[in-house]
Amino acid sequence: MHIVVCTKQTPDSAAKLAVDDAGHVSWGDSPIVINPWDEYAVEEALLLKDRIDGDVQVVVISMGPEEALEALKHAIAMGCDRAIRIWDEAFAGSDTLATSYVLARAIEKIGDVGMVLFGKSAIDSQTGQVAVAVARRLGFSPLTNVIKIAEIDGASMTAERLLEEGRQVVQAPLPAVVGTTKGINEPRYPSFMGIRKATRAEYPLWTAGDIGAAADKVGAAGSGVRWERIFAPPAREGSAEIVAADTVEESARILVDKLLAEKVI
Ligand SMILES: Cc1cc2nc3c(=O)[nH]c(=O)nc-3n(C[C@H](O)[C@H](O)[C@H](O)COP(=O)(O)OP(=O)(O)OC[C@H]3O[C@@H](n4cnc5c(N)ncnc54)[C@H](O)[C@@H]3O)c2cc1C
Numbered sequence: 655m656h657i658v659v660c661t662k663q664t665p666d667s668a669a670k671l672a673v674d675d676a677g678h679v680s681w682g683d684s685p686i687v688i689n690p691w692d693e694y695a696v697e698e699a700l701l702l703k704d705r706i707d708g709d710v711q712v713v714v715i716s717m718g719p720e721e722a723l724e725a726l727k728h729a730i731a732m733g734c735d736r737a738i739r740i741w742d743e744a745f746a747g748s749d750t751l752a753t754s755y756v757l758a759r760a761i762e763k764i765g766d767v768g769m770v771l772f773g774k775s776a777i778d779s780q781t782g783q784v785a786v787a788v789a790r791r792l793g794f795s796p797l798t799n800v801i802k803i804a805e806i807d808g809a810s811m812t813a814e815r816l817l818e819e820g821r822q823v824v825q826a827p828l829p830a831v832v833g834t835t836k837g838i839n840e841p842r843y844p845s846f847m848g849i850r851k852a853t854r855a856e857y858p859l860w861t862a863g864d865i866g867a868a869a870d871k872v873g874a875a876g877s878g879v880r881w882e883r884i885f886a887p888p889a890r891e892g893s894a895e896i897v898a899a900d901t902v903e904e905s906a907r908i909l910v911d912k913l914l915a916e917k918v919i
Pocket residue numbers: 660661662689691692715716717718746747748749750751753757772773774775776777778779780781782783784785874877879880881882
């Protein structure tokens with residue numbers, strides 16, 4: 655059985671946003687690290703591997719350009735068995751909808767997957783949407799905010815979810831998508847041997863063709879929400895008039911007359 659961990663690279667949590675003269679927003683030259691919440695997902699996958707009888711392999715995947723290797727290397731250094739980077743120029747500009755499609759196609763290609771683990775959210779975009787979207791696409795049981803995996807066998811699992819109201823105990827059939835949360839475990843530091851293994855490991859690249867991704871479902875074409883639409887609101891219609899008079903009382907009188915004329919008051 656495969657346990658898959660999805661991870662992405664994020665800027666270091668101390669990074670500061672930079673805006674260039676053209677208005678482009680970036681994280682500047684801050685160091686790129688594994689998304690901190692994903693360390694809990696990696697740790698849980700490694701703990702589950704020890705708990706489940708039989709041949710279990712932990713595969714870590716990331717959809718992203720070359721910087722994604724930072725996240726994959728960290729996961730391998732922690733103890734994951736293998737890593738796959740998924741990237742194609744066609745994936746640039748993907749929102750959560752398109753990202754979940756790519757990840758789901760890759761998970762299908764890996765095959766024999768019993769569980770897919772995610773971090774709570776990514777610390778940069780932080781939508782928390784990708785895990786449930788992947789579950790929906792694959793038809794796997796979606797469990798988010800999981801603070802404890804109490805029982806697991808080859809067919810089902812019992813988990814505790816941390817909700818605002820308290821803890822909720824749920825049972826779900828496998829395969830499942832599990833969104834982990836802080837407190838589920840204490841992520842290990844990569845060992846010296848682990849870091850050496852990560853340096854020497856191979857990081858195969860799967861492209862759109864490798865996972866059979868349709869062109870209209872990835873990148874900007876496959877995205878419902880485009881950043882340029884969010885950050886470039888439409889031009890305002892209407893006009894503004896500044897009421898200018900010698901005194902405040904006079905300005906107020908002119909303003910009241912105008913509001914009465916427009917039937918606003
Ligand atoms: C170059 C670039 C261009 C972008 N353009 C757009 C755009 O045009 N429109 C838009 O809406 N968004 C855009 N994004 C943001 C992108 O859609 C989100 O980063 C992505 O969908 C994940 O959402 P999230 O970060 O909120 O993850 P969350 O849903 O908060 O993350 C939950 C879990 O999913 C994992 N996860 C998230 N993404 C990946 C991944 N790629 N591979 C593996 N695991 C992952 C996280 O590590 C975490 O464990 C862009 C990002 C980049 C880097």
